[in-house]
Amino acid sequence: MTDPIIQLKNVHKTFQIANQQVHALRGVDLSLKRGQLVGVTGRSGSGKSTLLHVIGTLDTPSSGIVYLNGRDVSNLTDKDASTFRNRTVGFVFQMNNLLPEFSALENVIMPGLIAGLGRDALHKRAEALLNAVDLGHRLEHRPAELSGGEQQRVAIARALLMEPPILLCDEPTGNLDKKNGERVEEILVELSRRTQVTMLLVTHDIELAKRLPYQVVMEDGNIVDYGGSW
Numbered sequence: 367m368t369d370p371i372i373q374l375k376n377v378h379k380t381f382q383i384a385n386q387q388v389h390a391l392r393g394v395d396l397s398l399k400r401g402q403l404v405g406v407t408g409r410s411g412s413g414k415s416t417l418l419h420v421i422g423t424l425d426t427p428s429s430g431i432v433y434l435n436g437r438d439v440s441n442l443t444d445k446d447a448s449t450f451r452n453r454t455v456g457f458v459f460q461m462n463n464l465l466p467e468f469s470a471l472e473n474v475i476m477p478g479l480i481a482g483l484g485r486d487a488l489h490k491r492a493e494a495l496l497n498a499v500d501l502g503h504r505l506e507h508r509p510a511e512l513s514g515g516e517q518q519r520v521a522i523a524r525a526l527l528m529e530p531p532i533l534l535c536d537e538p539t540g541n542l543d544k545k546n547g548e549r550v551e552e553i554l555v556e557l558s559r560r561t562q563v564t565m566l567l568v569t570h571d572i573e574l575a576k577r578l579p580y581q582v583v584m585e586d587g588n589i590v591d592y593g594g595s596w
């Protein structure tokens with residue numbers, strides 16, 4: 367039970383652009399347990415998004431090891447990574463990437479269809495999630511027919527459909543005005559608590575990071591400070 371759900375050991379990520387090397391991560395160690403909610407802050411370019419990509423198996427580390435749920439995911443093939451991700455990690459990005467041709471409900475059930483689950487059960491689950499993000503009255507609306515805050519709430523419901531143990535959020539309120547941003551934050555924190563998901567939330571908003579029980583601060587590819595009782 368107390369085994370870490372996310373564990374990084376000396377993780378480096380180096381990008382080679384022409385003849386220049388960019389060290390985006392420089393030996394990150396991190397260990398998170400089930401249900402931990404962590405705000406990630408740090409200057410632009412400090413490696414926050416890269417950290418989330420490596421944890422979420424969207425990118426592989428140049429060296430070091432990433433364990434998710436006890437499994438070494440540092441070197442999965444693209445195909446294995448996408449199967450693994452579908453069940454294990456939910457993402458909410460600044461740009462919600464909702465499919466414009468599909469309704470809110472259909473967008474939310476999409477990860478379930480990809481996993482080969484039956485439509486009826488998925489519909490029920492998606493409706494419950496859309497109710498939980500206060501969008502029970504917008505099931506048939508397409509993304510363009512929703513406000514920015516509503517679109518982000520659809521993205522949150524989609525991220526949680528597969529009941530993943532891990533939720534990764536990169537500036538989820540970055541494109542929203544204060545009021546909508548606060549509503550999205552509230553919903554994220556409440557749903558993460560309720561589902562016992564382990565969440566990393568990248569934000570420039572120190573106040574938002576402090577609303578979570580744990581914080582890490584990144585600088586130049588490393589975690590340089592911790593907040594909360596680690």
Ligand SMILES: Nc1ncnc2c1ncn2[C@@H]1O[C@H](COP(=O)(O)OP(=O)(O)OP(=O)(O)O)[C@@H](O)[C@H]1O
Pocket residue numbers: 381382383388389390408409410411412413414415416417
């Ligand atoms: N695909 C890539 N190719 C080359 N360099 C990259 C790539 N992705 C990120 N970098 C570089 O790695 C460093 C860390 O980038 P990252 O996107 O992780 O920063 P960040 O902390 O998320 O910044 P921001 O707050 O602006 O989103 C930056 O110097 C960036 O230019």
Ligand SMILES: [Mg+2]
Pocket residue numbers: 414415416536
């Ligand atoms: Mg970023």
